[in-house]
Amino acid sequence: MGSGSSVNVKYKYSLQKSENAFKAAVLIQQWYRRHVARLEMRRRCTWRIFQSIEYACEQDQIQLHNFFSYLMDQFTPSSSKERDFISRMFISGESYKEAELEKYCDYESIEVPDSYTGPRLSFPLLPDHATALLEAFQQKQQLHARYVLNLLHETRKHLKQLPNISHVSTCYSEEVTVCGDLHGQLDDLFLIFYKNGLPSPSKSYVFNGDFVDRGKQSLEILVILFTFLLIYPKEVHLNRGNHEDHMVNLRYGFTKEVMQKYKVHGKKILKMFQNVFCWLPLATLIDQKVLIIHGGVSDTTDLDMLEKIRRDKFVSVLRLKKRKESSRKPEIQAINGERESGADAAGNEAAPRLSLHPHSAQAPSTANRLEFSRWLRQTVQEQIDTCRRLVDISESEPEELTYSSMVSLKDVDELCLTRQEEWKQILDVLWSDPMPQEGCRENKVRGGGCYFGPDVTEKFLEKYSLQFLIRSHECKQEGYEFCHNRKVLTIFSASNYYEIGSNRGAYVKLGPDLIPHFVQYQANKTAHMLTMTQRISRVEESAFRALREKLFAHTSALISAFKAYDGDNTGRITLHNWATAVESVLRLGLPWRMLRPQLVRSTKDGMLEYKSWLDDLAMEQRSQEHIQSSLLEVIYRNRSNLETIFRIIDRDHSGLISFEEFQQTWKLFSSHMNIELTDDGINDLVRSIDFNKDGNIDFNEFLEAFRLVKQCPV
Amino acid sequence: LVAEIEKKITEAFEVFDRESNKTVDVREIGCIVRSLGCFPNEAEVQELIEKMEVEEPGGFVHLENFLPVVTKVLLDRRFRPIPEDVILHAFEALDENKRGYITKEELVKHLTEE
Numbered sequence: 055m056g057s058g059s060s061v062n063v064k065y066k067y068s069l070q071k072s073e074n075a076f077k078a079a080v081l082i083q084q085w086y087r088r089h090v091a092r093l094e095m096r097r098r099c100t101w102r103i104f105q106s107i108e109y110a111c112e113q114d115q116i117q118l119h120n121f122f123s124y125l126m127d128q129f130t131p132s133s134s135k136e137r138d139f140i141s142r143m144f145i146s147g148e149s150y151k152e153a154e155l156e157k158y159c160d161y162e163s164i165e166v167p168d169s170y171t172g173p174r175l176s177f178p179l180l181p182d183h184a185t186a187l188l189e190a191f192q193q194k195q196q197l198h199a200r201y202v203l204n205l206l207h208e209t210r211k212h213l214k215q216l217p218n219i220s221h222v223s224t225c226y227s228e229e230v231t232v233c234g235d236l237h238g239q240l241d242d243l244f245l246i247f248y249k250n251g252l253p254s255p256s257k258s259y260v261f262n263g264d265f266v267d268r269g270k271q272s273l274e275i276l277v278i279l280f281t282f283l284l285i286y287p288k289e290v291h292l293n294r295g296n297h298e299d300h301m302v303n304l305r306y307g308f309t310k311e312v313m314q315k316y317k318v319h320g321k322k323i324l325k326m327f328q329n330v331f332c333w334l335p336l337a338t339l340i341d342q343k344v345l346i347i348h349g350g351v352s353d354t355t356d357l358d359m360l361e362k363i364r365r366d367k368f369v370s371v372l373r374l375k376k377r378k379e380s381s382r383k384p385e386i387q388a389i390n391g392e393r394e395s396g397a398d399a400a401g402n403e404a405a406p407r408l409s410l411h412p413h414s415a416q417a418p419s420t421a422n423r424l425e426f427s428r429w430l431r432q433t434v435q436e437q438i439d440t441c442r443r444l445v446d447i448s449e450s451e452p453e454e455l456t457y458s459s460m461v462s463l464k465d466v467d468e469l470c471l472t473r474q475e476e477w478k479q480i481l482d483v484l485w486s487d488p489m490p491q492e493g494c495r496e497n498k499v500r501g502g503g504c505y506f507g508p509d510v511t512e513k514f515l516e517k518y519s520l521q522f523l524i525r526s527h528e529c530k531q532e533g534y535e536f537c538h539n540r541k542v543l544t545i546f547s548a549s550n551y552y553e554i555g556s557n558r559g560a561y562v563k564l565g566p567d568l569i570p571h572f573v574q575y576q577a578n579k580t581a582h583m584l585t586m587t588q589r590i591s592r593v594e595e596s597a598f599r600a601l602r603e604k605l606f607a608h609t610s611a612l613i614s615a616f617k618a619y620d621g622d623n624t625g626r627i628t629l630h631n632w633a634t635a636v637e638s639v640l641r642l643g644l645p646w647r648m649l650r651p652q653l654v655r656s657t658k659d660g661m662l663e664y665k666s667w668l669d670d671l672a673m674e675q676r677s678q679e680h681i682q683s684s685l686l687e688v689i690y691r692n693r694s695n696l697e698t699i700f701r702i703i704d705r706d707h708s709g710l711i712s713f714e715e716f717q718q719t720w721k722l723f724s725s726h727m728n729i730e731l732t733d734d735g736i737n738d739l740v741r742s743i744d745f746n747k748d749g750n751i752d753f754n755e756f757l758e759a760f761r762l763v764k765q766c767p768v
Numbered sequence: 769l770v771a772e773i774e775k776k777i778t779e780a781f782e783v784f785d786r787e788s789n790k791t792v793d794v795r796e797i798g799c800i801v802r803s804l805g806c807f808p809n810e811a812e813v814q815e816l817i818e819k820m821e822v823e824e825p826g827g828f829v830h831l832e833n834f835l836p837v838v839t840k841v842l843l844d845r846r847f848r849p850i851p852e853d854v855i856l857h858a859f860e861a862l863d864e865n866k867r868g869y870i871t872k873e874e875l876v877k878h879l880t881e882e
């Protein structure tokens with residue numbers, strides 16, 4: 055039995071061995087799965103951080119507008135200077151009739167020097183011009199202002215002929231390529247053209263809005279898109295996005311980019327862009343079956359109304375809070391349009407305002423109240439006349455409608471109602487987001503449009519016999535995402551939107567069968583070479599940096615919140631309370647307990663010394679010591695608000711504002727934000743930052759003094 | 769302590785709650801439990817899932833069912849991390865030729881062989 059037993063032993067041994075191997079393998083699998091799960095959690099948390107901060111920023115925009123309406127409500131001009139100041143802020147924009155526009159933004163008088171080596175455009179444009187532009191931009195050249203303006207004039211002429219809803223048919227070109235948000239990321243556009251080919255008679259494109267802001271090459275993208283639009287008008291279609299709006303541009307970078315690149319002619323160029331944006335079509339329809347809009351739809355979206363609207367009347371779609379009845383001023387009143395039966399739970403829905411520009415925009419310079427009211431009455435009379443002209447549908451000259459208003463008139467209420475409905479149609483189409491729950495509710499996060507559910511989509515598609523919707527407006531990790539049972543497709547074409555490695559971009563191709571085919575990409579070589587862990591870490595770092603900045607900006611509020619949990623004044627709180635307190639202050643809806651290890655390094659016995667934690671945070675951010683730290687914090691938190699306000703005050707976009715203007719702004723701002731600041735405090739502040747002592751403040755200098763200018767974005 | 773653990777579990781759950789309606793796909797249960805610091809193997813994950821009610825169609829688990837099961841797991845300190853030396857040992861057991869690594873195919877083979 056010797057050999058038998060040795061076989062048995064050998065068999066037992068190898069069985070043991072493979073059992074052991076199996077056990078080992080299971081252990082490794084266990085460990086590996088845990089590793090992957092942790093990575094996945096980190097990835098999702100990072101994504102959440104970026105998204106919540108981005109949408110919180112958009113909410114700031116609402117606050118900015120609340121600030122303006124606050125000004126309207128509270129501020130009694132006590133001097134001519136202040137009056138001028140306010141009237142400049144609210145009698146916004148000069149009303150340009152077409153002839154005036156041509157005159158102001160003319161390009162023919164602009165000389166192009168011989169030394170200019172960039173592309174020279176002549177009209178009508180040819181494919182060679184497009185190629186020349188692409189090459190020039192790839193080599194970081196700049197198109198001369200004359201050609202930019204010329205292009206914009208021609209683009210405007212072309213866009214004016216287009217209907218609100220463009221119609222595309224797949225039988226002429228085999229496929230249509232639809233691209234989403236580009237946000238000034240020229241590299242992504244190049245990548246799309248490289249992978250998919252340039253627009254041509256056999257290659258149709260639809261670009262679904264948000265060409266500008268955030269990225270640094272919004273201008274180049276527009277030039278290229280408009281050029282192709284003019285060369286291939288049947289094949290290239292552009293939809294308006296919520297960022298094709300000069301009020302949004304002031305805040306998110308496009309205005310800044312243009313002024314930096316075109317120091318002499320920037321204002322004209324911006325004015326032209328403003329007028330081109332409002333002429334962009336609102337939607338594109340493919341084969342009468344697929345609707346492409348930038349944001350989404352609401353339960354009141356009406357394509358027939360949408361087709362009939364005078365879209366150029368809505369230069370900016372952003373809105374103000376309704377004025378409170380109690381603070382009605384005798385001289386200045388606002389239109390209080392009747393609200394439709396649409397639910398208005400909070401009672402603070404905004405009414406749109408008509409800005410009917412006084413032909414004499416100059417307020418009288420004397421401090422005489424009588425003079426002022428006389429001027430105002432005259433102005434009001436002029437505006438009433440203008441209103442009356444508007445009521446007659448066969449008006450000859452288009453008036454520009456912006457968001458602020460100065461006149462109240464009963465006759466105009468009805469006009470207001472229609473305008474209000476139209477304005478809501480556009481707002482919904484440009485700003486809405488889909489949501490998983492059924493129903494349709496106000497989009498409070500963005501401050502515009504609505505959240506629409508799968509039932510809204512279903513009804514809408516059925517009403518107009520459509521197959522599905524394509525929209526953009528939201529960044530998606532994979533560049534695209536379906537929802538509402540594959541009836542809504544989000545397409546987003548700006549890769550690495552939050553940070554290198556954060557997401558891919560994508561475009562979608564539709565053939566006559568209308569079955570979507572996707573192509574994804576990521577426009578950064580570095581991203582490809584990193585491992586998954588490295589990529590996640592990198593994006594994560596960036597997210598946490600942004601989060602720590604936000605925490606710092608709320609230092610005082612955080613201290614109060616922590617103190618509430620620290621009754622005995624020990625200076626310490628539990629980590630549990632830390633998480634609750636932080637959420638109550640920042641309100642970002644983030645999983646703080648998951649994020650805690652990255653934000654709080656040193657704890658003792660599960661308790662945190664919050665003062666020193668906040669000090670550590672401040673160390674990362676703080677610059678100049680002699681400015682009060684609370685002041686610094688306030689400025690920092692409201693940095694982007696401040697910037698927007700400054701840009702609005704700096705009407706001629708010169709980049710300079712006077713001491714007085716600065717003081718005015720600061721006073722108004724601080725009273726709205728409930729900050730205690732003495733006049734001396736403001737004066738010190740002002741003096742300390744006017745480096746060249748010329749009585750003017752360059753806004754960039756101001757920010758530089760506090761080292762608040764971010765390194766990278768425009 | 770229980771409240772704190774429940775908060776933590778709920779947070780992790782919500783990260784995977786795509787539709788913000790307090791449900792997650794049953795296939796993500798393993799991922800969520802692991803991201804909370806546990807090291808269950810596949811069989812153990814299945815055990816946990818069986819204790820929770822899985823809603824059909826779609827295969828969803830509601831937070832109500834998830835929370836008590838996972839709270840118990842954390843309180844009982846189940847599925848503790850594998851000590852480093854044990855894991856190293858496991859690798860060495862499979863890496864007969866001492867190359868310093870094992871390939872995915874080898875691992876799969878060991879896991880699926882009879």
